[in-house]
Amino acid sequence: MHEMSINVQNVVKNTQVQASSVAETSASIDQMVTSFSASPIPAKVLLDIANRSREEVVSRHSDHGKDHDGLNRTTRPFSRQPKSSTSSATAPMTSEKL
DSSP states (O other): OHHHHHHHHHHHHHHHHHHHHHHHHHHHHHHHHHHHHHOHHHHHHHHHHHHHHHHHHHHHHHHHHHHHHHHHHHHHHHHTSOOOSSOTTTSOOOTTTO
């Protein structure tokens, strides 16, 4: 019986803490809404900046894909050359090569 009483007390305490957190959150939301209402121009400016930023990211992403494709087209001929068993970099130096 004593344990049940302690559990109920803990539930009441936790409920009070949660209710306090909800009240603080509600007050913060009210303050945020009030600040947005008080300054509609800066909010619009921030929205415009966010939209331009998103467009720039999409544009850069597209450009990156084009750059990657161009690089692949440029390097493809070199990667298709047959490799000899001994390349000039690893072959021993002879008097003919000097």
